[in-house]
Structure formats: C-alpha cells, structure tokens
Amino acid sequence: MAVKMFRKCPDSGLYFHKTAESLMKAHAVLGVVYLLIGGVLGLLVAATRAPGIHLLSAEAFYTALTAHGTAILIYWIIFFEMAVLYFASSTLLRCRPATPGIGWIGFLLMLIGSTMSMVAFARGNSSVMFTSYVPMPAEPIFYLGLILFAVGALIGCFVFLGTLVIAKREQTYDGSVPLVTFGAIVACVIAVFTIASGAAILLPTFLWSVGLINNIDPAIYRLFWWGMGHSSQQINVSAHVAIWYAIAAILFGAKPMSEKVSRGAFLLYILFLQLASAHHLLVDAGLSASWKVFNTSYAMYLAVLASMIHGLTVPGAIEVAQRKKGYTNGLFEWLRKAPWGNPVFSGMFLSLIVFGFIGGITGVVMGTEQINLIIHNTIFVPGHFHATVAVGTTLAFMAITYFLIPVLFRREVIMPGLAKWQPYIFTAGMLLLILFMLGAGTLGVPRRHWDINFADAAMQYQFAGSAIAMMGVAGMGGILAAVGGALFCLIAVGSLVFGKRLDQGASLFSSFGLPMADSSYTVERPDRLERTPVESSGSSGHAVEAKGTFVLALVFLASFVVYFFINAKYLSSLWKLG
Amino acid sequence: MSLTPPNQMIWWKEPIHRIEVTWIILALSWCLVLFLWMPYWHVFGDQNLSSESYRIKPEAFEAKAKAMADQYTVRKETKMEIPVVKPPPGSDVYLVARLWQWWPILELEKDKSYRLHISSLDWQHGLSIQPVNINVQVLPGYEVVMNITPNQAGEYGVVCNEFCGIGHHTMLGKIYVK
Incomplete structure (x- = not known):
C-alpha cells in the first residue's frame, strides 16, 4: 500500500x-x-x-x-x-x-x-x-x-x-514489545478470561429471563458472575498500571528500574488475579474454608505482591529519572520538584497513592477470609472500590486524557488553570467519600440501602450517631468529587469542541509550558521502533538508587501491617462463631 | 523507556536494583504472613464461619422454622404479631429471610451456644447483625449453619445488607440476648 x-x-x-x-x-x-x-x-x-x-x-x-x-x-x-x-x-x-x-x-x-x-x-x-x-x-x-x-x-x-x-x-x-504494550497485553488476556466467565453466566441468565431455562442456581451464579465482575477490575489494574508507566516515560523519560521485575509482576497478574472472584464468596454457603483461604489469597497473595512491586517500580523509575536530571538533594527533592501543576502528572501520582495506600490495603484486609465477616456488604466495600476504581483507574485515565487531547485529538486543552486543579478537587472529594464510607462501614452501615433510619420498618434500629454523621461527610465528599468529575468532562469535551486546533505550530503542553509543532498524514511507513538506548553512565546503570521511593514503600508496608491487625483485633471482639 | 523496547534483547538476564530485591523479599514475607494468618485463626481464633451448609427447598426450611416457633414462642411483638422465640441453649435455631422480613424474633442467652440456621425463601438477602457487625450472605436453596455464642447482652438489629428489591430498606429483624 x-x-x-x-x-x-x-x-x-x-x-x-x-x-x-x-x-x-x-x-x-x-x-x-x-x-x-x-x-x-x-x-x-x-x-x-x-x-x-x-x-x-x-x-x-x-x-x-x-x-x-x-x-x-x-x-x-x-x-x-x-x-x-x-x-x-x-x-x-x-x-x-x-x-x-x-x-x-x-x-x-x-x-x-x-x-x-x-x-x-x-x-x-x-x-x-x-x-x-x-x-x-x-x-x-x-x-x-x-x-x-x-x-x-x-x-x-x-x-x-x-x-x-x-x-x-x-x-x-x-x-521485545515496550513495557506499556506488555501491560496492555496482560489487560487483554485478562479481558478475554473475564468475558468468557461473563458469557458462561449471562447467556443462561438471559435465557432464564425469557423463560427458556427454569432455574439458575444462585451460588453458581455468584461464582461465575464474580469471575467476570472482579476480573474486570483486574483489567483496570493492568491497564492503569500500564498508563502509570506510560506517563512516567512521557513526562520524565523514565525507564523501568528493571524490565524483568516489572514484566514479571505483570505476569503474576495473569497467573493469579482471576482467583479473586473468591473473595466475594467468603461468607457464602457451599464452599469449604480451605477453598476460600487459597483462592481469596490469589494463591498466597502473589497478585498482591505484583501490585506492591508496581507500587515501588513506577515511582522508583520516576525517582531515578529525576535524580539523573540533578534533583538529588535529600530523599524527596525528586518528588517535590515534580510538575505538580501538570494534571498529567498530578492525576497519575494521586491515582497511584490512593490506589495503593487506600484501595490496596482495604482490599486485602477485607479479602481475608475471617475479617470479611465484619465487612461483607457494608458500605466499607464501595469505600474500597472507589479508591481502586474511581481514583486508581478513573483518575489515571483522566490524567492520560490531558495528554491525549493535544496528541491524539490535536486540540489545545481549554481552561488550563482549572485543569491544573481538577485532579486535586476530584481526589479531595473522593478521599472524603472513601474514608468516611470506610468508617461508616466499620460501624456496620449497609451498602445499597435507601434508609438506614428504617422509618418504614416494622421494628426500630438506631445506628450509632457517629455512623450517621460519617454518612453525611461521605455525601458531601461525593458531591465535591462529582464537581471534580464534571470539571474533567467540561474540560475534555470543551477542548474537543472549542480548543484551539493544533495543526499549525502549536504546543503539546502549551498550557503547561512544553512545546509542540505541526503534523499531518504524510508518512507511508513509520521508522522502525528502536530499542531503548543503553545509558552511558556506568556499566550496570545502577548507580542511582530510588531511596525516597523505598522509604515511601516502607511507610506503606507499616500502614498495611497496622491496619490489618486493627481489623484482626476488631474481629476478635465479635460473638464467638464456629 | 517504557514506551520503547528494552535495550537488551535478553532482558530477563539483566541485573535487578538492590532496592527492588529488598522490597520483593519484604513484600513477599508480608504476603505469606497474611496468608498464614487465615489458617492460624482457624486454629486459634474464635471467629470462624463454619462451612456447614446444605441444599434445601424453601418450603422445607420454612416448615422447620415454624416448628421451632410453635414450640418455643414466649410472646408476640409489633403490630404484625411477630413471635419472639426462646429456644433452649445448644439447640437448633432457625432464622428465615424473606421479602421483606427476618422471621421470627429470637431471644438467646448470653454466653450460651446455639446452632443458627439461615436460609432465604425467595431472593438473595444479607444477614447483618448490628451493632456487633456480623455479616453473612443468605441464598435461597442453601441452608447455612453457624455456631454462635453471643458474648454481650443487648438488643440487636438484624439488617438486610443485600439488595432485595423495593422494600429492602424496611427489612429489619431483632435478636435479644439476655
């Protein structure tokens, strides 16, 4: 051609x-x-x-x-x-x-x-x-x-x-394919598995809804449905981790600390994440305790290990790149001097922090077989997955959108002043929503419930005043997050319609101070994508270590351990169950 | 760069950062602690959900619950005349979930054990005993048997925390522990 x-x-x-x-x-x-x-x-x-x-x-x-x-x-x-x-x-x-x-x-x-x-x-x-x-x-x-x-x-x-x-x-x-493409391949493999699980249960359920099948077993439905419902969240994890790596490369020219570790972690996702459907069934009938323990832990938490690895290697890659640029003072100069005013960066980094510190920790804690007893179907659960999906995935996608508007859509981002603040407004709202839903859930407030005052019930039950108050703060957080989300939609759609066309000598991040020039369809066959050049400094290239990131990772691990044992202690105060 | 192919063709042989190795060891150790904690708690912990469960027809479960209520009802409460049932300690206790009611009201003794059977007669429900915060899924066609030992006296609410249609938020039951 x-x-x-x-x-x-x-x-x-x-x-x-x-x-x-x-x-x-x-x-x-x-x-x-x-x-x-x-x-x-x-x-x-x-x-x-x-x-x-x-x-x-x-x-x-x-x-x-x-x-x-x-x-x-x-x-x-x-x-x-x-x-x-x-x-x-x-x-x-x-x-x-x-x-x-x-x-x-x-x-x-x-x-x-x-x-x-x-x-x-x-x-x-x-x-x-x-x-x-x-x-x-x-x-x-x-x-x-x-x-x-x-x-x-x-x-x-x-x-x-x-x-x-x-x-x-x-x-x-x-x-080999670039790491970001590798992550997308992992997302795709998980997506195929997810869709197969979904087909296995939604096809019979559709036939049941039109009267061709008499009965769908509710326990089997839950097993297969979650084979889709949770695995689909693992597509998101793989996709947004790939986007984190992509943004680190776009903004900082960061290369993975080691390809082997990052790719190995992605492979763990393929091998173990799908077992996760089990942690929705921890308080279900018909399953043995050993089945639950093995599966909910994704076989000894090897997929959790994978996320903990990405949590280190993504900021670690940024830190190494920043240190090479000369931001070497102390543990955190590389982070302080990062482009916090560019929503591509702030969105990505907030996504990473909230996903790991809140989404990750709460997810693993509530997926512990016995601890699930104090959390199942409480509003703690949506608290957890707003941290993983609404901040983790959605905010990462928002961040890359600020890059795609000029690069893919060839439009300048409108209202750059607002765009700068949008990730912060969205995250602040979401944090209020998430933290107070987690709190109210710990006090037993149910999810998917219209009236926790039970005004129309035959009996009375009064939740603790603090639980009701927390639902109020969560509601305010939800409203603020909606404002942040609406700003994103306004800026994204507005830029596509009203943003300045970038056909002639405009700039990629003109709103954020980076240059870009002209382009149109003039290439028949692109140059071959070459391998990352070998760096000159040192034979191993390991002279620069990501010390700051390691300290952050230790803080993360400490929070994880403390939060886990707080919940284990809470569990031990329950009625005896056996 | 993450957007370009790795610089070495054989990238799986390249050395790993010291910090990465240290972190992998730490993280894997914690993962193993998390994993081992679950079997540990099965042996040494007092809060484990039994995996005793049976398939059962809704009518059969309802009949068993009715038989228990007929034998041990001590009084009736609310406008709907819901029986308050006080079964002897150690016995089999039945709690029915149905649109939109937990039936009957139970009266249990503190520090005594009971075999609590739960099942749904129609859609899925969620047993949520408050404020002690014990949450268990309830499915139609399956009977779950939990051994419970209430350790504090009081009046407990039984909330439904699995969405079960338009009356879901009115589905409230009661357990007395005396």
Whole structure:
C-alpha cells in the first residue's frame, strides 16, 4: 500500500495511523459520555445517602444506583480501555491496525449493547444493581445489552491481538514489545478470561429471563458472575498500571528500574488475579474454608505482591529519572520538584497513592477470609472500590486524557488553570467519600440501602450517631468529587469542541509550558521502533538508587501491617462463631 | 523507556536494583504472613464461619422454622404479631429471610451456644447483625449453619445488607440476648 496513512506527532514522536486514530477517538469519546452519565447518577446517589438531603425516592435511588455502577464500572472504563488497546498496539508499535472494519463492528456492538441496558434502566424494571443476583429478575434487554457489549469488547481484544501479530510480522519494532504494550497485553488476556466467565453466566441468565431455562442456581451464579465482575477490575489494574508507566516515560523519560521485575509482576497478574472472584464468596454457603483461604489469597497473595512491586517500580523509575536530571538533594527533592501543576502528572501520582495506600490495603484486609465477616456488604466495600476504581483507574485515565487531547485529538486543552486543579478537587472529594464510607462501614452501615433510619420498618434500629454523621461527610465528599468529575468532562469535551486546533505550530503542553509543532498524514511507513538506548553512565546503570521511593514503600508496608491487625483485633471482639 | 523496547534483547538476564530485591523479599514475607494468618485463626481464633451448609427447598426450611416457633414462642411483638422465640441453649435455631422480613424474633442467652440456621425463601438477602457487625450472605436453596455464642447482652438489629428489591430498606429483624 502506497497510501500515506500515518502522521507523526513531532514532539511526542508518536505515530498515529488514521483509522486506528479514529477508533481511539470514538472509544475515548463514548467513554467520557458514560463517565458523564454515570457521574451525574453518582451525584444523585451520594445526595440520597447523605442524611438530611435524602434526595431521591427509594425506587429512583435503586434505579440510579444500578445505572451508576453499570455506566461507570463497565461502560466508561471498558470504552476507554479499548482506546488504550489501540494506542498500545497501533500507536506504540507504529503499526497499522488489524481488520479495522471489524474493529468498527466491535465498537458498534458496544454502543448498541450499552444503550440497550441504559434503556432498560430508564424503563425502571431492571433495578437489580450492577450484580443482578438471581433469582431477582431484570428485563431480558438488560442481559442482552450486557452480552452484546461484551461481544463487542471481545472483538476489540482480538483486533488488538491481530495488530500485535502484524507488528511482529512487519517488524515495526526491534526486540521485545515496550513495557506499556506488555501491560496492555496482560489487560487483554485478562479481558478475554473475564468475558468468557461473563458469557458462561449471562447467556443462561438471559435465557432464564425469557423463560427458556427454569432455574439458575444462585451460588453458581455468584461464582461465575464474580469471575467476570472482579476480573474486570483486574483489567483496570493492568491497564492503569500500564498508563502509570506510560506517563512516567512521557513526562520524565523514565525507564523501568528493571524490565524483568516489572514484566514479571505483570505476569503474576495473569497467573493469579482471576482467583479473586473468591473473595466475594467468603461468607457464602457451599464452599469449604480451605477453598476460600487459597483462592481469596490469589494463591498466597502473589497478585498482591505484583501490585506492591508496581507500587515501588513506577515511582522508583520516576525517582531515578529525576535524580539523573540533578534533583538529588535529600530523599524527596525528586518528588517535590515534580510538575505538580501538570494534571498529567498530578492525576497519575494521586491515582497511584490512593490506589495503593487506600484501595490496596482495604482490599486485602477485607479479602481475608475471617475479617470479611465484619465487612461483607457494608458500605466499607464501595469505600474500597472507589479508591481502586474511581481514583486508581478513573483518575489515571483522566490524567492520560490531558495528554491525549493535544496528541491524539490535536486540540489545545481549554481552561488550563482549572485543569491544573481538577485532579486535586476530584481526589479531595473522593478521599472524603472513601474514608468516611470506610468508617461508616466499620460501624456496620449497609451498602445499597435507601434508609438506614428504617422509618418504614416494622421494628426500630438506631445506628450509632457517629455512623450517621460519617454518612453525611461521605455525601458531601461525593458531591465535591462529582464537581471534580464534571470539571474533567467540561474540560475534555470543551477542548474537543472549542480548543484551539493544533495543526499549525502549536504546543503539546502549551498550557503547561512544553512545546509542540505541526503534523499531518504524510508518512507511508513509520521508522522502525528502536530499542531503548543503553545509558552511558556506568556499566550496570545502577548507580542511582530510588531511596525516597523505598522509604515511601516502607511507610506503606507499616500502614498495611497496622491496619490489618486493627481489623484482626476488631474481629476478635465479635460473638464467638464456629 | 517504557514506551520503547528494552535495550537488551535478553532482558530477563539483566541485573535487578538492590532496592527492588529488598522490597520483593519484604513484600513477599508480608504476603505469606497474611496468608498464614487465615489458617492460624482457624486454629486459634474464635471467629470462624463454619462451612456447614446444605441444599434445601424453601418450603422445607420454612416448615422447620415454624416448628421451632410453635414450640418455643414466649410472646408476640409489633403490630404484625411477630413471635419472639426462646429456644433452649445448644439447640437448633432457625432464622428465615424473606421479602421483606427476618422471621421470627429470637431471644438467646448470653454466653450460651446455639446452632443458627439461615436460609432465604425467595431472593438473595444479607444477614447483618448490628451493632456487633456480623455479616453473612443468605441464598435461597442453601441452608447455612453457624455456631454462635453471643458474648454481650443487648438488643440487636438484624439488617438486610443485600439488595432485595423495593422494600429492602424496611427489612429489619431483632435478636435479644439476655
């Protein structure tokens, strides 16, 4: 083909294939649309659970909560992840996408499927929560919508894998794939497993909803559903860790401390993360204690180990790069002198900190077989996963979006002053929401509950005053987080519509002080992607150590140990159970 | 760089940073502590959920609960005349979850053990005993048997913490410990 399909971004140096670029844009834009929808619903949910506001009626609340979970956890995140897959294959490997037509069919299926289930929610007869536990029934179009969406996502995964094959065959790169692409491959492998688990349970459940199957066993449903429901969160982990590495490389030219360790950690995800579905079943009937202990620990916490490794190597890589630039004073000059005013950095770093310190620690603690007794289905659980998904994944995606607006969409980011603050506002709101949900959950407040004052119940029960107060603060946090999320949507969508076009000599981070020049589709075949140059300093290149990061990691470990034993102590105060 | 292929073709043979090795050893050790704590608590801890459970038809479970209530009801409470049942210590106690009620009200003795059977007659529910904060999933068709020994007297609320439809937030039960 002699057609010139690629353009080179002069300063980022990235090559974009025209069709892959359109696919990326379409998926990313749809993702942001669902973030907007889901965010508005989240605001309504937060304002209903806040005592004193109690905004929605019970019926509207349960519908809004169902739609909020589905729109954010599935649609926003997976649409955006598809864009990440096209970026990590076609753009990073400088390769044409495999079967782009089929890629578009996948996109259309995702669009149709997601629309169908949103219609089902609007009709009001499918308020069954994101988990849709049988035998509580939803309308058939709810299940069908999820199935079509999953098929579309599966197609996207195979187009990604096909693109890798083409890149290898056409030798568009030298040596092994870059680490970021490696992370995306891991996300894709987990996605295929996730979708297979989902198909195994949603297909029969759909047939049950139209009357072709009599009965779905609720325990089996939960096992398979969580094979999808939790594994899909592991796609997010792999994807956002890959984005952390990508941002470290983009902003600092950071290289992984050692490829072997980072890639080995990603491999642990593939081998062990899927066992995680078990930690949703720790207080379920029909499973033995040893099954629970082995599986919930992802086989001795080897996947947790993987996340702890990334938690060290990502900031460690940044620290090494910064120290080489001369920020060598003390333990933390490299961090203090980081570009905190650039939302690409602040978003990424806040994502990393909140994901690790709060999301990671609470997740492992509540996934301990016996400790789950004091946490299962309390509002502690959404507290945990807002730290992992709303800050960990969503904020990482927001951060990379600030990079993609100029590079991919060729627009200047509007309102740079607000963009600078957006990650902080969003994180501050989320932190209030998360910490006080964790607190209220520790005092037993249930999740997915319209009225913890039980005004319409036949009996009375009064939660502790502190629990009610914490729900109030969490509600305020939710509202502030919604403002932060709305700012992101406003800036992202506003930049695409009103942002200055970057076709002629504009700048990549002009709003944040970095230069960029012109580009258009003038390249027929990009230069081969060469290996990272060997560094001159020292034979091993290990002269610079990430001491500051290591200290942060020790603080993390200490918090982890303390928090674990606080919960173990709490558990020991319960009634004797055996 | 993470956006370019590794500089060595054989990247799995490159040396590892000292800090990375140290951290991997520390993190792995902690992971093993976390893992071993669970079997440890099964042996030395007092709060372990039994894995005794059976498949059961909702009608059969309801019948067993009714038989217990007929035998040991001591009074009735609320406008709905829900029986308060006081079974002898050590006996089998049944708690029914259904839309949208925990049935019956139980009255137990402090520091005495009971075999508490729970199951749902319809959809999934979540047993959440408050404020002691014990939370167990309740499925239709499965009967879970927990050995419980309440260690503090008081009036406990039984909240449903698994969403079970529009009346979910009205599903509240009671356990007295005397």
